[in-house]
Amino acid sequence: MGIVERIKEIEAEMARTQKNKATEYHLGQLKAKIAKLRTQLLEPPKGSSGAGEGFEVTKFGHGRVALIGFPSVGKSTLLTMLTGTHSEAASYEFTTLTCIPGIIHYNDTKIQLLDLPGIIEGASEGKGRGRQVIAVSKSADIVLMVLDASKSEGHRQILTKELEAVGLRLNKKPPQIYFKKKKTGGISFNSTLKLTHVDEKLCYQILHEYKIHNAEVLFREDATVDDLIDVIEGNRKYMKCVYVYNKIDVVGIDDVDRLARQPNSVVISCNMKLNLDRLLAKMWEEMGLVRVYTKPQGQQPDFTDPVVLSTDRGGCTVEDFCNHIHRSLVKDVKYVLVWGTSARHYPQHCGLSQMLEDEDVVQIVKKKEKDDGGGRGRFKSHTNAPDRISDRVKKAPLKT
Ligand SMILES: Nc1nc2c(ncn2[C@@H]2O[C@H](COP(=O)(O)OP(=O)(O)OP(=O)(O)O)[C@@H](O)[C@H]2O)c(=O)[nH]1
Numbered sequence: 311m312g313i314v315e316r317i318k319e320i321e322a323e324m325a326r327t328q329k330n331k332a333t334e335y336h337l338g339q340l341k342a343k344i345a346k347l348r349t350q351l352l353e354p355p356k357g358s359s360g361a362g363e364g365f366e367v368t369k370f371g372h373g374r375v376a377l378i379g380f381p382s383v384g385k386s387t388l389l390t391m392l393t394g395t396h397s398e399a400a401s402y403e404f405t406t407l408t409c410i411p412g413i414i415h416y417n418d419t420k421i422q423l424l425d426l427p428g429i430i431e432g433a434s435e436g437k438g439r440g441r442q443v444i445a446v447s448k449s450a451d452i453v454l455m456v457l458d459a460s461k462s463e464g465h466r467q468i469l470t471k472e473l474e475a476v477g478l479r480l481n482k483k484p485p486q487i488y489f490k491k492k493k494t495g496g497i498s499f500n501s502t503l504k505l506t507h508v509d510e511k512l513c514y515q516i517l518h519e520y521k522i523h524n525a526e527v528l529f530r531e532d533a534t535v536d537d538l539i540d541v542i543e544g545n546r547k548y549m550k551c552v553y554v555y556n557k558i559d560v561v562g563i564d565d566v567d568r569l570a571r572q573p574n575s576v577v578i579s580c581n582m583k584l585n586l587d588r589l590l591a592k593m594w595e596e597m598g599l600v601r602v603y604t605k606p607q608g609q610q611p612d613f614t615d616p617v618v619l620s621t622d623r624g625g626c627t628v629e630d631f632c633n634h635i636h637r638s639l640v641k642d643v644k645y646v647l648v649w650g651t652s653a654r655h656y657p658q659h660c661g662l663s664q665m666l667e668d669e670d671v672v673q674i675v676k677k678k679e680k681d682d683g684g685g686r687g688r689f690k691s692h693t694n695a696p697d698r699i700s701d702r703v704k705k706a707p708l709k710t
Pocket residue numbers: 379380381382383384385386387388398399400401402403404405406407426427428429556557558559560578579580581582
């Protein structure tokens with residue numbers, strides 16, 4: 311029997327089993343069995359380099375966004391609209407057969423947008439090009455799930471299930487469970503609060519299923535057995551997702567209104583160029599990129615060329631910023647001057663651990679160098695303060 315058939319069989323058994331206190335251990339075990347099989351399913355076949363084979367596209371720009379959706383929802387039309395790169399669009403399904411990259415220029419940054427073939431129910435089990443599409447999606451920073459506003463609202467759930475089956479977790483935080491395998495000592499099970507979904511016995515059983523007999527487990531939230539399995543598997547990818555309802559030109563205003571009110575959703579029409587700016591703004595917001603402008607001593611910063619940092623990738627401290635410019639820079643830094651929303655006064659003298667925020671301006675003062683920040687105090691000598699930021703800064707609340 312193949313892996314997919316075994317998963318189906320266990321799913322059928324789960325559906326047959328009544329959910330109650332007496333069966334919860336058995337159901338937990340079945341869930342772990344399915345999770346293990348799904349992980350096996352994701353392992354690339356022997357002799358190939360990876361599940362994304364044939365779809366690799368070189369990373370480019372400050373971030374990567376993947377378009378995921380059923381066939382013919384308008385993914386390629388959207389890529390063409392947002393990037394100017396032509397991707398074939400047509401009224402028949404599976405027009406796109408490979409991964410097509412384009413570049414969005416937004417807020418002085420370059421974002422790589424990936425058009426992908428449509429995926430269908432069963433993609434996680436290898437139907438269509440599902441597995442390649444999903445492998446590429448995992449390499450992105452965020453996902454835009456493109457949906458047809460005129461089609462069933464169930465599509466969003468079906469797609470989410472497919473993505474969950476391959477370890478993607480959309481708009482979720484990693485479970486607050488500390489888990490560490492040990493060589494000896496048995497299993498130590500603890501929690502910092504009262505648990506209502508998982509008890510010690512269930513936890514032991516799940517670990518047993520994974521043949522783990524020595525480990526430390528600490529629940530820091532009232533997590534579920536699914537969360538525990540995610541933590542043990544350790545291969546989950548937590549990603550932001552924006553739900554993009556396209557083709558609102560063909561549905562009634564009430565439907566548009568309802569879809570627009572759903573969390574993390576944007577309604578658009580490629581054909582009528584409706585709301586695309588709102589989509590870009592939402593995408594930008596979810597990516598959480600932080601633009602930092604470098605101000606050379608005695609000069610204005612180059613506002614067209616920010617250093618782009620991200621909390622998800624590498625962090626946003628002054629030290630991360632310095633490392634971005636040059637690996638050996640940190641050891642020469644005496645302090646930095648910061649103008650912008652992260653500063654308590656302008657400019658603020660900061661050390662390496664200061665967290666930077668979007669649109670901050672930073673001047674690095676090296677050891678044995680003098681700053682030109684015009685001394686301390688908000689309005690004192692701003693002749694050398696950066697032009698564009700000083701306006702923003704006057705409006706921005708000062709941090710206390
Ligand atoms: N009414 C309407 N039709 C649209 C809109 N956007 C795209 N379409 C049409 O939808 C059809 C499918 O568009 P594609 O861009 O090829 O869709 P896709 O998701 O890339 O499709 P596959 O590559 O086959 O998965 C085309 O006929 C488009 O013209 C829209 O905003 N409104």
